[in-house]
Amino acid sequence: MGKNTIQYYWLLGGIFAMLVFSACNKEATCLQYATIGARVDFKTLNDSLKTKDTVLLKPILLFETFGLINDNVSAMRFTLNSTADSMQFLIAADSAKAIFDTIKLNYTRTANFVSKECGYNYYYTLQSARSSHVAVKKIEIIQPLISDNINAKHLQVYY
């Protein structure tokens, strides 16, 4: 093999590959981080104790410093307090009528590794769920583990 030919390809391939690989070794940024949320479904409990999915006109969840409100939904999603092992909030089936119940949740937090770039988030395991009974008839834990499974239903509130 001619020395000149070898040198040409050696330099061409080697230098190009080194430049490309050094460029590709940049640190990635966090693109996949997602806050873990609990889903609460609304149900109606009739006199014969049968249940059915219920669309609420304008349900509202009121937390310490912020609130969530929505229109014509049968479920809502909220983030648990990541700084404590319990939380409480107010819930009303219709924000216009403002008939509130208080819901208190106890849970444990488990640090879950997401990626090097995103770090960790918390998975939660519900230990208990209690509610006042102004309008709410019952609250029930369906799936205690709150993770990145967005299809999971965690709580059911019965009116």
Added chain:
Amino acid sequence: MQSTFKYIINIICILCFVNIANAQITSTIDSTKAPIDTVVKNKSFIAKVKTSALFANSQPKALYVGIDAAKLVYNLLDSNRLRIETYAELFLKNKNWITANVGFANAKFSSTALQYSSQSSGVLVGYAKSLFPFISDKDMDNAFIGFGYGFALNRVGEATYTISDIWGTTTGITPANTNVAHFAELDAGFRMAITKRFMLGWRIQGKTILNAKVFKTIAPIYIANYGAGDKSTIFGYNLMATWRIW
């Protein structure tokens, strides 16, 4: 962006090897001093010339040791990672050689969400084969392909994480852990004798971790002889500077 670069690299290398192959045939024909028209018209003659005793398997037995010069450059560019890879290559007859790499890596990572460090040391053994005949005992220039298996012992230090969301900020520490990574690689490259005893070569590698389940949780930042620990399949690059000691 990264995958685009990888495709470009692959294409460039394939083109290089194809053209080197053409150059090799031309070189072989020239050295026989055969008339060009005879060679072109008679394909069997070309085959005969390529496998003639003049060029076949004349690579000498030799032992080379060396270091990955690219990693030394990368160390200067990235103060968070110290990577060292050393080589021992035993050239056999019939255009083959076996390799043993010993590597070390210290790395630290720091972002607003996570800070931790890791150490890794490992061994990679492999086999490589030259793609073209050697012209003489002194000819060590060639393109090659190879494969290898490696393992590395990794220690991931305590990780401090910070979780920030609408509720506020919490921090925590995960305990240190030790694990072993097993990985396989395919590689291809080119090497050239600079002096009688000194060779330079480069190679690109495709590597995959064989026990990726171990790294579902926090992974070592850098695995010796492999690369980024949080990627189960990666491409790598070596610039090999080797000296003949036997």
